[in-house]
Amino acid sequence: MDYNLVTHLESCATIIKENADFVHLINYSHVPISILALLVGGYVYFKNPRDLLSRILMGISLAFSLWSFFDLIAWLSTDSRYIMFAWSMQGMINALLFLLCFYFVHVFITKRDLPSWYKLSLTLSILPVIILTPTHFNLTEFSVASCEATEGQYFLHYYYLYNLFLFLSALLLQIRGYWFASKASRAQILLLSIGIDSFLVSFFVTGYLASVLENFNLAIYGLFGMAFFMVFLSYLIVQYRTFNIRLLSVHALVTALVLLVGSELFFITSPVQFTLIALTVIFLLILGRALARSVEKELERNEELQRLTGELAVANQELRRLDTVKTEFLSIASHQLRTPLTAMKGYLSLLLEDSYGKISEEVKEILNKVFVVNTRLARLVEELLNVSRIDAGRVQYSFEKTRLEPVLKELEDAFSVGAQERGLKLAFRMPERPLPQLSLDIVKIREVISNLIDNSLKYTKQGSVTVSVRSDAGFVEVLVEDTGIGIAPTVLPNLFEKFVRSKETSKLEVSGTGLGLYVGKKFVEAHGGTIRAESAGLGKGSRFIIRLPVPVR
Numbered sequence: 001m002d003y004n005l006v007t008h009l010e011s012c013a014t015i016i017k018e019n020a021d022f023v024h025l026i027n028y029s030h031v032p033i034s035i036l037a038l039l040v041g042g043y044v045y046f047k048n049p050r051d052l053l054s055r056i057l058m059g060i061s062l063a064f065s066l067w068s069f070f071d072l073i074a075w076l077s078t079d080s081r082y083i084m085f086a087w088s089m090q091g092m093i094n095a096l097l098f099l100l101c102f103y104f105v106h107v108f109i110t111k112r113d114l115p116s117w118y119k120l121s122l123t124l125s126i127l128p129v130i131i132l133t134p135t136h137f138n139l140t141e142f143s144v145a146s147c148e149a150t151e152g153q154y155f156l157h158y159y160y161l162y163n164l165f166l167f168l169s170a171l172l173l174q175i176r177g178y179w180f181a182s183k184a185s186r187a188q189i190l191l192l193s194i195g196i197d198s199f200l201v202s203f204f205v206t207g208y209l210a211s212v213l214e215n216f217n218l219a220i221y222g223l224f225g226m227a228f229f230m231v232f233l234s235y236l237i238v239q240y241r242t243f244n245i246r247l248l249s250v251h252a253l254v255t256a257l258v259l260l261v262g263s264e265l266f267f268i269t270s271p272v273q274f275t276l277i278a279l280t281v282i283f284l285l286i287l288g289r290a291l292a293r294s295v296e297k298e299l300e301r302n303e304e305l306q307r308l309t310g311e312l313a314v315a316n317q318e319l320r321r322l323d324t325v326k327t328e329f330l331s332i333a334s335h336q337l338r339t340p341l342t343a344m345k346g347y348l349s350l351l352l353e354d355s356y357g358k359i360s361e362e363v364k365e366i367l368n369k370v371f372v373v374n375t376r377l378a379r380l381v382e383e384l385l386n387v388s389r390i391d392a393g394r395v396q397y398s399f400e401k402t403r404l405e406p407v408l409k410e411l412e413d414a415f416s417v418g419a420q421e422r423g424l425k426l427a428f429r430m431p432e433r434p435l436p437q438l439s440l441d442i443v444k445i446r447e448v449i450s451n452l453i454d455n456s457l458k459y460t461k462q463g464s465v466t467v468s469v470r471s472d473a474g475f476v477e478v479l480v481e482d483t484g485i486g487i488a489p490t491v492l493p494n495l496f497e498k499f500v501r502s503k504e505t506s507k508l509e510v511s512g513t514g515l516g517l518y519v520g521k522k523f524v525e526a527h528g529g530t531i532r533a534e535s536a537g538l539g540k541g542s543r544f545i546i547r548l549p550v551p552v553r
């Protein structure tokens with residue numbers, strides 16, 4: 001090469017001296033942004049070195065830093081050999097940067113590597129730039145007066161066109177990717193596009209304008225686009241969870257502080273100040289390390305917590321499945337049990353009514369006992385069936401507008417003989433005025449009240465059971481009171497839960513399942529009503545109150 005190469009050019013030194021402020025700007029635009037790019041690129045790469053995207057990003061960071069480094073030399077050197085070498089390399093690195101960015105966008109959006117033929121054509125198309133780099137086509141001469149190189153127009157336009165083509169292809173990929181992406185991926189594509197496009201556009205426009213207008217001050221502003229890209233990329237990577245931003249931000253903060261304070265070391269002359277700042281840097285490093293460790297530990301704990309939560313969710317799902325299986329089994333088993341019980345009840349009634357001929361009193365007594373046991377069993381099966389229907393959400397209600405009086409009358413008839421046999425007084429107190437009409441599933445409400453009366457008779461040794469009804473302020477209340485064993489205050493809050501029976505009940509040796517009140521509560525709630533229990537304590541009787549709303553006309 002026969003450039004007019006000279007070392008220690010006066011003109012360059014003078015230009016640098018005269019533009020001291022601008023030189024500062026150059027430093028500040030090149031050094032921190034390159035460090036940022038290397039930090040982000042390096043971090044991602046070392047976290048996941050096998051991932052293609054991490055590798056391309058590392059390539060972008062390296063190419064960018066190299067470009068910035070050569071640019072610094074081109075600006076700050078007074079040796080035309082270095083200036084020319086650095087400057088001549090920039091076109092090639094510029095094209096390489098665009099190539100890598102396109103590659104990055106392609107892999108990011110398609111999640112696939114470029115096909116071989118595509119790679120080959122891209123390599124062939126960048127080949128002229130590489131081959132022509134060390135020739136006169138790239139830089140034609142060096143001007144001593146302005147301390148600048150003159151750029152070859154063909155070479156310049158070739159690689160800028162090449163860059164434009166790559167940029168437009170990347171843009172097309174982004175638009176297509178966005179169009180066909182799911183909602184969640186759209187946000188990611190948008191973030192990447194904003195980041196990388198702001199870098200490519202600013203780098204392209206300022207670089208091209210600088211070359212064409214021969215105003216190279218412009219070019220340095222393009223570098224700030226890289227900072228943009230890195231910030232967006234960091235955010236994206238957090239979304240992808242490749243690494244955690246909290247850790248990165250601590251590292252970044254500490255590095256920035258160390259760099260900031262450490263850079264002072266180059267500007268001071270006093271040994272005392274030097275020592276102080278050096279100590280500050282060491283202190284910062286130690287503090288930063290401790291901070292990073294604590295964040296790392298917390299992140300580890302978080303990860304562990306997330307893992308455990310995941311395991312718990314799986315276990316929970318399995319439990320729910322088992323619960324459904326149980327409900328299903330209960331339902332099938334109860335159905336199978338109900339049919340023979342109903343048949344037995346029918347035949348027993350016929351036998352007792354002498355429909356198959358006269359039977360002796362002795363046999364009748366035995367059959368009566370069988371009848372009672374059969375009824376109890378049928379009731380238990382019905383309760384189990386109800387529970388399985390409730391748990392599976394398959395209870396069917398048929399509401400109709402009706403009054404409560406007939407139901408209560410029916411229940412009075414059904415229970416009075418039994419109460420008398422036990423020596424208990426069963427009283428029904430009806431209001432003088434007719435009750436308002438309610439929206440009721442008569443079968444279910446009858447079952448609820450019937451269970452309450454049955455309980456009161458079961459859990460009362462002597463005294464009375466009173467059923468009364470009152471209507472007030474848009475509600476009708478059915479009260480079932482007794483003078484029986486009462487309920488301990490500790491049991492009261494859980495009384496309406498499945499399989500809850502008090503200790504006293506078990507001592508009494510009265511049969512029961514602890515399901516009646518649970519079913520009753522569900523049925524009453526389906527009517528928009530409430531059910532509650534009151535008792536002054538053990539041995540002091542109990543009172544159950546069903547409250548049903550009167551529908552507004």
Ligand code: ADP
Nearest residue numbers: 455456459501502505512513514515516517542
């Ligand atoms: P079961 O009577 O079949 O055990 P329930 O669900 O109807 O089931 O009642 C649950 C429990 O509530 C009973 O076991 C008993 O301990 C208590 N209980 C219900 N009614 C009364 C009452 N009138 N007096 C005292 N305890 C009662």
